[in-house]
Amino acid sequence: MKLIVGLGNPGKKYGKTRHNVGFEALDLLFERWSGEVPRAKFDSRVAECRIGSEKSLLIWPQTYMNRSGFAVQQAVAFYKAPLENVLIICDDFNLPLGRLRYRAGGSSGGQNGLKDIIRAVGSEEAPRLRIGVGPVPERWDAADFVLGRFTAEEADEAQAAVGRAADSVALWAQSGIADAMNQYN
Template identity: 35%
Template sequence: MLLIAGLGNPGQAYAKNRHNIGFMAVDEIARRWAFPPARSRFQGHASEGTIDGVRVLLLKPQTFYNESGRAIGEAAKFFKLTPADVVVFHDEIDLAPGRFRMKTGGGAAGNNGIRSTTSQIGPDFRRGRLGCGHPGQKELVHGHVLSDFHKAELKWLEPLLQAVADAAPFLAAGADDKYQAEVMRLAPAEKADPRKLARGE
């Protein structure tokens, strides 16, 4: 069993926020691999299916972003999963928009959803870091992640989400390096202009 969780905030008011790109990734995986409709389970919306023959639980915690670990920890405990069996997709302000990186373990780097997950299952889970860019100033970060993606950003967001889903067999196989390479091959990100990043574009 592989647990794939996305970080985000529940409710339509947050649905298109940058902070909810983890939810968006899980939704696209569910669509691409024909998972059944999600149901309430593990303090979240959960759906079981398969990716390339591997049994997978998709989970969107409904505890709000900063408490995501409660749902992830409950599901991991129920299925007796190790951290290596858990993948968490989340927004990453330290990556340029459209960039994607896989990472195992490490610190939370100020991400309270990752911090919450670490408190429940330890730090050594797998992380799908979806680049959303930095607004340029620390005091602008909160507003940046809780604002919606601009229409112009859909030109990289939609291909990235599709790539995350299309390349999922590598993720299911535990081949994270190959998965990262395939996602970026399918959705190559433009080189970021630091001047635009500084203006929050």
């Protein structure tokens, strides 16, 4: 079982913000691969699907970004999932808008949702897909920036990046992190 976690904040207030590109990527995956209606489990919305031949669980934590670890830790423990089978999809304001970056593991890079997941699961070894939403404009607070919506000029590029991210997850699920890194980084 592959666990695919999209990070974001629940509620209409946060819809279409930079911080919610992880949720948006999962929404696209759900449209493409799932026939099951999402249900509440692990303090999340979850939906089972098959991505190619891989049985997968899409997970939208409903605990807010900075508390995502609790939801992810519950799912990992329930499925006894090795961390290499868990993909975290999140925003990254240090990457230029539209850029994708896969990593097999490592630090949070300042992304608070990822930081909470690392703390909760006790390891930095979960693969992650970062979607670039940056850079933060000069004299802007990073938190205000990521909680803001894309400008009209940025919206098309942001949506294209979310689409590429969803496309890339199918490759990750079926072929692994190395192939996803080689093709999408």
